[in-house]
Each structure stands twice: as C-alpha cells, then as structure tokens.
Amino acid sequence: VDDCIRKIDGVEVAGDGTIFFRKGERLSHVHLISSKYKGDSVKFEIMRQGKTLEVDVELADPDKLALVPVNLYDTLPSYYIYAGLVFTVLSRPYLRAWGSSWSKKAPSLLVEIAFFRMREREDEQIVVLNQVLAAPVNTSYERVSYLPVVSVNGNRVHNLKHLIRLVEQAESKGEQFIKFKLMREKILVVECELAREDSPQILRRNQVAHPKSVDLREEESNDKKSETTGNKSKKNAKKNESKDDGSSSMQQQHHTTDSDAHKAMQTAIKASKSVQEIENILQKAKSPEIIVNLVFDAIAELKQGGEAGSKKGINRDKFIKLISEEWGYGGSMVEEVFKFADDNDDGILELAEFSKFFLAQFKDAKTKHIVHAGAELLACYKGVRASLEKHNA
Secondary structure (H helix, E strand, O other): OEEEEEEOOOOOOOOEEEEEEEOOOOEHHHHHHHOOOOOOOOEEEEOOOOEEEEEEEEEOHHHHHHHOOOOOOOOOOOOOEEEEEEEEEOOHHHHHHHHHOOOHHHHHHHHHHHHHHHHHOOOOOEEEEEEEOOOHHOOOOOOOOEEEEEEOOEEEEEOOOHHHHHHHHHEEEEEEEEEEEEOOOOOEEEEEEHHHHHHHHHHHOOOOOOEOOHHHHHHHHHHHHHHHHHHHHHHHHHHHHHHHHHHHHHHHHHHHHHHHHHHHHHHHHOOOHHHEEEEEEOOOOOHHHHHHHHHHHHHHHHHHOOOEEOOOEEEEEHHHHHHEEEEOOOOHHHHEEEEEEOOOOOOOOOOOHHHHHHHHHHOOHHHHHHHHHHHHHHHHHHHHHHHHHHHOO
C-alpha cells in the first residue's frame, strides 16, 4: 500500500528504519516487534496517501507467515531430480550449509528472500534449482545453481509438489519440451524424450537411489491409496445404488402383489359366514404379514368408526364385552391385546401396540397358528361390526 511507518508503540522510526536505543546507539525498528510474543498487539502510526493513521496489529505466528522455514525438526530435505536438474525447497537449514555467516556467504538472492519475503498462500514454497548433474540432456546448464524456480511451461510454481505435478503432466501430455523459468531471467529448456533416456543413467552415475525424496514418495503413495479408496467407495456406492433400485423395484412389485391379495381376501372375509370360512381364506395368504395387515385393518375400522363403529371408535371394555358375551370369544389373546391400550385415557386401542403384541405372540410360531388366531380375531371383529350396526340402527 506504500505506507510509511512513523511510529511503533509510540516510538519514532527514522527514515532509515532505525529507532533510538540509548545515547549514541540505534537499533532496527524490527527490535520493537521481535521483543513481543505471538498474539500481542502492536500500534503503528503510519502515513497513507498523505493522511496519518493509527493501526493496531495482532502479531501472528512468524513460522506461519515466513515464506522460508526457520527450522525443520526431524525432517530430511525434500528433493526432486528431473533430467539431472536437482530441485529442493529453500529453508534456513539449507542456507546454514554456508556456515555460521550464511547471511554474508550464501547467495544474496536467497538471503534476501529468507529475510524479507512473506508467504502469500498457505502451501507456498520457494523451489530452488540447487545444482545440475551434468549429462547430455542438460548440456550448457552445468553451472546454473541456487536460483529459485518461477514457472514451468508458463505455469507459476507454488511449491515442490506443484512443480513435480507440472512436469509429470507435461510428460503425460506428450510435450516435446519443458521450459523452466528461473529468477534472474534464466531459462532452461529440457527435451522430454532425451530426459527419459538420460535420467536413469544420471541417477546411477551419481549414486542416487530415487528421483524423489522419501517424504514425497510417501505422500504420493498415500494420495494414490486415498484415490483408490475413493474410487472403490464410489463404485460400491453405485453398486449399492443399483441394488437399492432393484430392491426398491422388487419391494414395490411385492407390495403391489400383497396389496391385491389383501384386498381380495378382505372382500372374501366380509362375505364369509363362519370362522372356518375365514380360516380357509387365510390359508391362501403368501405371508404372515398379509394376515397381520388384515387383522390391523379390521380393528382399525372399529377404532376409527369405520363401517359400523361410532365416530369416536370403540372402547376397550365395550369391545371385550361384545366378544366375550355375544360371540363367546373371551380368550387370553383378546385380553392381552387391550392391555397395551391401558396408557390411553380414553381406552382406545393403539394399533401400533397391537402390532407389537401380535408379532411377538407368533414370531416363532408356525404360519398355521397365525392363520387360526387371525381367523378367530377377524370373525370376532366381523361380529362386533354386526352388533354395532344393529346398535346404531
């Protein structure tokens, strides 16, 4: 923004960027900031477009902001070799290879970047062409070294992994040449076919086991595993989706078939005249569920008013009385059915609870037992409807 810093925490900053320390001594203004901790606030008085402003800035983690890592704990340097060009990542440990006075002895461009460049994106790295392992593919480039890479085939390089990806993409696309643009306007052009021929010999001659460092190989392996797992998950999801579609179609078809059978039986039961006739009808049911549904429907009609009931349905006690006294069926099943309705203030039978009871009674029994019980219950319900019709009439 071309701001001019005038004061830091009330301390005046001179035109050369220094501050007063003690009589006859001055320090860099950086001292005021470096003496604070992460999370501390610093007040800047700045001049912006002719106006004086005060800005409070919270100090962030310097390691996260620094483009060049200060330390690499328990980590080996990353590298990538292509056509004899050795690429690595700029770091303070890398610069310390020039000794304790690295700030004076290391290449000035790298030192300047290490001191003053800040990270613009989270994954940004400075990729450096460290050296060139001489071979026919890189003839005349042997002396090029210690220069940061700017782009590959016109694509700006963000980090070492990105550089590798750009190179491999160019190879997979069948590009004839790969152009590496370096700082200081240096350009290297590599012939892809020659690079493929020379690279194995270059590695053997220089006793390098692999063109990529261990960390890059591990990340690449993990990425492939994740991709494979993702693809498998997608395939399985598609298979399951297909199965679900097939299952849904089958269920829909089965439901339609059961619905037709249910209606036919319901009509036949209404026309029947005895328990035996109802039992004969239920014998034709393809599944116990059909019988259960028929019983549900019968009792639902009574509960909800249905064909013969009142608007409020039928009370538990009244139902039991009609069955036991008028139809001679006061069996334990009927009694148990209505015990589930005890929680209801109005005593109206809950069909959901009846369902639980009915299925629990016959879960492990044979189908014929369900047929017999269902026939007797349906006969009772039919009789109760008849009684209610007479009563309502």
